[in-house]
Amino acid sequence: MAGPTTAERGERQQLESGPPRPPRRRHLRMLIILFLVLVLTGGGSIWLLYGSPWLRVEHVSVAGTHVLTRAQVREAAGVRLGTPLISLDTDVIEARLRRKLPRIDLVDVTRSWPHGIGLKVTERIPVLILASEGKFIEVDRNGARFATVSTPPKGVPALKLTVDRSAAARRFGSGRLLRAAARVARDVPAAVAHDMRTVTVRSYDSISLELNGGRTVQWGSVEKGRAKAVALSALMKAASGARHFDVSVPSAPASSGS
Structure with missing residues (x-):
């Protein structure tokens, strides 16, 4: 008598093992496991960053x-x-x-x-010092007043504001004039800056410098600062004995005195 066919053996094994598990159930189980892992990992990370005794400021x-x-x-x-x-x-x-x-x-x-x-x-580094009621106000390169000291720092020129009460002076205001003076202090040549003692502001268009040895520089306005610096350097070399220099019009600098 012939044995069972292949198809019959497959049916018998299927009956013995029961119906196959649906793939969807296995996927759901994996998603649940993955979710639990993420929750535990995230919770642990939050505890490590916020609740643990580690990762704190010492x-x-x-x-x-x-x-x-x-x-x-x-x-x-x-x-x-x-x-x-x-x-x-x-x-x-x-x-x-x-x-x-x-x-x-x-x-x-x-x-x-x-x-x-x-x-x-x-x-901040002071480029000018403004005297006020026995104290000294430090002014930075942007014209910002940032500190008041009892002793002025060495090598920092004094700022004198001798502005009148005209409509033009009120128009520009002390803040803009401070910024203008600070810009001039930045623009002057390094050799001149080393000898600079005072920056005097009479108006926005009338700024002058006092140097060591009684020398003076009429700078004018803050406009064309680089051109004025170049002109001043050349003028001081050409007229080394002069005491007064005018670079308010950099294309026509002038010097006088000896």
Whole structure:
């Protein structure tokens, strides 16, 4: 008697093993497992960043200070030790430092994983000093008044504002005149800047310099500053014995006195 055919054997095995599992059920199980893994991983990451004793601020480093002290910068930054690094808003810290310490021109706040915060500051440099009630106001290269000191820094020229009360003076205002004076202080040649003692502003179009040895320079307005610097350098070489120089019109500089 012949044995069962191949088809009959397949049917018998199917009956013994039961109906096949639908593929959809296996996919659902894999999705559930994957979801649980993601939840556990995400929860662990959140706990690690916010709730764990690790990745918290243990030290605040400061770099770039000259007049300010590192302690002043740390105190103004207001970063509390033990705070999770991830929760610190570096933009807020930067704004706080500029507000509390106007001497700071630029500041870069960085996270130094796993336990540090870095504060790299750039201080404003005075280019002019404005006397006021026995004190001295430091003015930076942009004409911003940023600090009041009891002793003027060495080598920084004094600023004299002798502006009248005319309509033109009111039109420009002290802020614009400060910016004009600071721009002139930046534009003068390096050799002249080294000898400069005073910048006098009578109006926006009348700015003059007093140098060592009683020499003076009529600069005029802030316009064409580079051309005036070149003209002044050439004029001082050509007339080294002169005491008064006029570069208010750089195409026609003049000198006088000896």
